[in-house]
Amino acid sequence: MKSKKKRFKISTVISLILLIIVTIIYMLPFFWMVSTSFKADYELYEYPTPLWPDKLMFENYKHAVTYFPFFKYFRNSIIITAGSVIGVLFSCPLAAYSFAQLKWKGRDIIFYSLIATMMLPNFVTLIPLFVIFSKLNLVNTFWPLIIPSFLGQPFFIFLLRQFFLSLPTSLFDAARIDGASEFQIYTKIALPLTKPALLVVGLFQFLASWNDYLGPLIYLTNENKYPLSLGLPQFLNQYGTHWNWMMAAATITVIPVLIFFILTQKQLIEGIKFSGSKG
Amino acid sequence: MTHRKKRAWIGVLFALPAILGLVILKIYPIIVSGFYSLTEYHITVSPEWVGIENYKNLFSDPLFIKSFSNTMYYLVLLVPLGLVVGICLALLLVKDIKGISFFRSMVYLPSIVPVYAFATVALWFFNPYFGLVNGLLARVGINGPLWVADESWVKFTLVLAAQWGAGPTALLFMASMKDIPRELYEAATLEGANAWQKFWRITFPFISPVTLYYLITSSIQALQFFDMPNIMTGGGPNNASLSLGMYIYRHAFRYTNMGYASAMSWIIFIIALILSFVLFRTSMKWVFYGE
Numbered sequence: 001m002k003s004k005k006k007r008f009k010i011s012t013v014i015s016l017i018l019l020i021i022v023t024i025i026y027m028l029p030f031f032w033m034v035s036t037s038f039k040a041d042y043e044l045y046e047y048p049t050p051l052w053p054d055k056l057m058f059e060n061y062k063h064a065v066t067y068f069p070f071f072k073y074f075r076n077s078i079i080i081t082a083g084s085v086i087g088v089l090f091s092c093p094l095a096a097y098s099f100a101q102l103k104w105k106g107r108d109i110i111f112y113s114l115i116a117t118m119m120l121p122n123f124v125t126l127i128p129l130f131v132i133f134s135k136l137n138l139v140n141t142f143w144p145l146i147i148p149s150f151l152g153q154p155f156f157i158f159l160l161r162q163f164f165l166s167l168p169t170s171l172f173d174a175a176r177i178d179g180a181s182e183f184q185i186y187t188k189i190a191l192p193l194t195k196p197a198l199l200v201v202g203l204f205q206f207l208a209s210w211n212d213y214l215g216p217l218i219y220l221t222n223e224n225k226y227p228l229s230l231g232l233p234q235f236l237n238q239y240g241t242h243w244n245w246m247m248a249a250a251t252i253t254v255i256p257v258l259i260f261f262i263l264t265q266k267q268l269i270e271g272i273k274f275s276g277s278k279g
Numbered sequence: 280m281t282h283r284k285k286r287a288w289i290g291v292l293f294a295l296p297a298i299l300g301l302v303i304l305k306i307y308p309i310i311v312s313g314f315y316s317l318t319e320y321h322i323t324v325s326p327e328w329v330g331i332e333n334y335k336n337l338f339s340d341p342l343f344i345k346s347f348s349n350t351m352y353y354l355v356l357l358v359p360l361g362l363v364v365g366i367c368l369a370l371l372l373v374k375d376i377k378g379i380s381f382f383r384s385m386v387y388l389p390s391i392v393p394v395y396a397f398a399t400v401a402l403w404f405f406n407p408y409f410g411l412v413n414g415l416l417a418r419v420g421i422n423g424p425l426w427v428a429d430e431s432w433v434k435f436t437l438v439l440a441a442q443w444g445a446g447p448t449a450l451l452f453m454a455s456m457k458d459i460p461r462e463l464y465e466a467a468t469l470e471g472a473n474a475w476q477k478f479w480r481i482t483f484p485f486i487s488p489v490t491l492y493y494l495i496t497s498s499i500q501a502l503q504f505f506d507m508p509n510i511m512t513g514g515g516p517n518n519a520s521l522s523l524g525m526y527i528y529r530h531a532f533r534y535t536n537m538g539y540a541s542a543m544s545w546i547i548f549i550i551a552l553i554l555s556f557v558l559f560r561t562s563m564k565w566v567f568y569g570e
Contacts, residue, residue, distance in 0.1 A: 015374050022371065023385040026443060029397070029404045030389070032411040036403060049414030095297035102290030110298060117305045119495065121503050121551050123524060123544040127315060127531050128308035131322060151300025182289040211393040213506045218532055229395045233510045236399050243403050253396045261391055265384055268391070272447050273454035 030254070036247040037061070044243050057244065064248035067239060072224070073231035074256070080145045080216075080227055081209040087149030088156055088205045089198060095152050096160030097190050101172055102182070111161070114154045122214075130218060144219045145212070149205065156201045163197040164190065200271035203264055210257070228253055309548075315541035322535050333542035343543065345518050346526040349434060350502060353522060356438045357501040362493060364445045366486070369452035383450065390446035398510035401440040402427065427512050430519040437507050437520060448493060455489045456482060484567040491562050498554050502547050523547055 036044070037060055039053040064070075098104075099111045133144040167190070175185045191198070213229045220226060226234070235249055261268070291298075316333055318326035337343045372383050389397065404410050405426040413423035426436040463481045472480065483490075505524035508514060514521035523543060531540035 012374070012376060015371060016376060019371055019374075019376070019379075019382045022368065023382055026386055026389055028411065029400050029443065030392075032404050033400045045409055047408070048417050049409050049411065051411075051414075091296040091300070095294045098290045098293035102286060102293065104287040104290035104294075107290065107294070110294065110301065113306075114297060114301055117301065119499060119551065119555055120305060120309070121499055121544070121547050123503055123527055124312055124548045125305060125308035126527075127537050127541050127544065128311040129304065130531070131311075131537070132303075132308075134322065148300065148304055150296060151304055152297030153300075157297060182286060182293075186293070207391055211391075211395075213393075213395050213510070214528075217509075217528075229393060232395050232399060236402075236510070243406075243409075246399060247403065250396050250399050254392055257392055257396075258388075261384075261388060265387070269383065269387060269450060272450045 033247045033250050033254070036244055037064075037251045039244045041242075041244065060244045060248040061252070063242070064245045064252065067245065068231065068235045068249045068252075070228075070231075070249070070252055073226055073228045076142075076225060077210060077227035077229070080142050080212075081206055083142065083146035084149040084209040085202050085205050087146060087151075088153050089202055091150050091152045092156040092201060093160050093191060093194060093198060094186070096157045097164050097186055099157065100161045100164035101167075101169065101190070111157075114152070115158060118154045118158075126214075126218070133219065139219055140222050140225060141219075142225070145209070145215050149209075153205070156204070159201065160194065160197055163194050167193060196267075199267055203268055203271065206260070312541045312544055315538050316545050317542075318538045320537040320541075322537055326538065329538070333539050336539070337542060337546070342518060342521065342526060346521045346523050347546070349519070349521055350504065350523040352434050353438065353504045354498060354501045356435070357441060357504065358494065358497050360438060360442065361445060361448060361497055362490070364442050365448035365452050365493065368445060368449035369456055369486075370482075372449060373453045373456045383453075386449060387446035389443040394444075394506045395510055397443065398440075398507050401443070401507075402511050405436055405440065427520075428516060430516050433512055433516065433520045437504075437511065440511070441507060448497075451489050451493070452486055455486045459485045487566040488568060491558060491566050494558055495555055498558075499551050502551055502554075 035052050038056040038058070039050075039060075040055065040057050043050055043053055099107060129144070129148075130139075133139060138144050138147075171189065172185050175189055180188070211229070216227050216230050220230060223234075232249060232253055236246060239245055315326060317328060317330055319329050319332075320326035368386055372379065372386065405412050407413055407423070407425040407428050410426075412426070416423040424432045427433050459481065464477060467477050467481060503524045504522045505528070508520045508522050509525055509528070512520045514525050523546070527540045527543045527547075530536040530543070
């Protein structure tokens with residue numbers, strides 16, 4: 001008994017050491033980002049590379065914000081992201097509720113077709129969609145990045161449908177007997193009960209839009225419309241030798257994500273587990 | 280009867296945005312891109328039918344062959360490496376240790392850092408002369424490789440950098456490992472099974488459905504590898520990191536060769552279909568769904 005307990009402790013210590021090593025490896029690029037963002041120019045190209053600057057050069061951040069219109073890009077990112085989050089929160093629960101709780105002809109065929117499109121590579125639909133949006137004169141606007149989210153997102157519909165399926169049908173039938181309309185049942189009963197799942201969907205879409213690079217790259221060519229995803233790489237191309245400014249700009253870009261993460265990590269991690277257990 | 284009929288109409292109405300999305304965003308574009316792939320199309324003038332000319336030209340286009348073989352390299356490296364990293368991390372993160380949620384957060388965090396920010400950081404991190412990786416290697420007397428500046432290392436470097444995004448995969452595996460009854464491991468220990476046997480006999484069957492899900496989704500992602508190479512290398516040096524996605528982008532949006540680019544996107548589509556089919560077919564042999 002005693003030896004078993006001791007062995008258990010040794011394995012815990014080994015796990016802990018491995019976890020610390022893994023964490024250091026995963027944090028190392030960000031340590032390097034922050035360290036570089038405070039370095040003086042001459043420290044960038046010293047050999048061997050100094051791990052931390054002698055003096056913290058806060059000026060780098062001033063330069064970064066001067067040459068890198070962070071707030072303009074940030075605002076554009078916010079508009080695109082907010083639009084998309086509203087879009088999926090409108091279209092996905094509606095469809096999911098219909099697939100889970102309402103009966104109509106062809107329902108299952110449509111649902112399974114939607115699921116099948118999750119395995120469709122994006123590049124297949126990319127060109128025809130671009131042609132559609134350019135014929136509608138919507139290139140260089142935010143619409144091509146927002147409109148699709150109002151037309152449902154298969155993965156989210158799948159997740160929310162699982163959630164609606166877990167609600168008892170008797171709940172809705174009772175409301176129907178009381179004379180509630182389908183729309184009332186949806187907004188007054190179904191939606192409030194799905195709040196946790198809606199939150200997860202909103203967060204996932206937030207990250208997807210905020211991190212999207214290919215979409216803006218294709219649709220936005222006017223620099224005033226650039227979100228952060230295009231602004232930061234462009235800064236890299238223009239001031240690529242000023243790695244300290246560059247890393248200051250990257251740090252500024254990562255900070256909102258960090259704040260977002262601290263506020264929502266519990267829901268995010270739970271959401272992933274949920275999507276896994278149902279997937 | 281009429282009430283039920285009315286409800287059916289409401290069902291369609293509720294699903295209408297998604298139905299429209301299915302038709303406008305998926306079905307129509309699939310058909311149209313198949314059509315474009317058989318035409319010469321430069322967006323300003325209407326498509327001109329050329330039959331299978333685009334597909335024939337692909338196989339005599341050295342850059343297509345290069346980007347195709349690069350993409351296959353990404354596929355066979357990204358998918359298995361991501362699987363091993365994801366499962367190893369999950370095995371660590373599933374442990375019931377004090378403060379484990381801190382470690383879970385730290386492993387998950389890099390995956391939500393936007394890829395465009397991470398790519399620029401990774402570029403500097405792996406800088407051959409002034410980056411941290413070679414700086415640390417130099418301190419222990421190792422002469423590090425040139426990473427993205429070296430034709431023979433660039434693809435591996437990108438695949439390696441992509442592992443910082445392993446968090447969600449690790450958490451998925453971790454969640455399915457949590458469902459495994461402890462008694463199974465205890466019984467196996469009593470019978471003298473070692474860790475390797477326990478993994479293959481107990482852990483793997485439980486995580487096999489998630490493994491199938493991972494293999495399909497990550498293969499499709501690997502076939503479309505774009506963001507990291509486009510930001511970090513632009514396809515270089517000497518097109519050694521040019522992916523199919525990047526080459527499609529170039530033809531479609533720089534040279535407005537919509538037809539030729541569509542033919543390439545169908546190559547990705549067909550490979551994705553074959554891969555999914557093979558994975559589903561073989562899955563009957565190695566995926567275990569709860570008894």
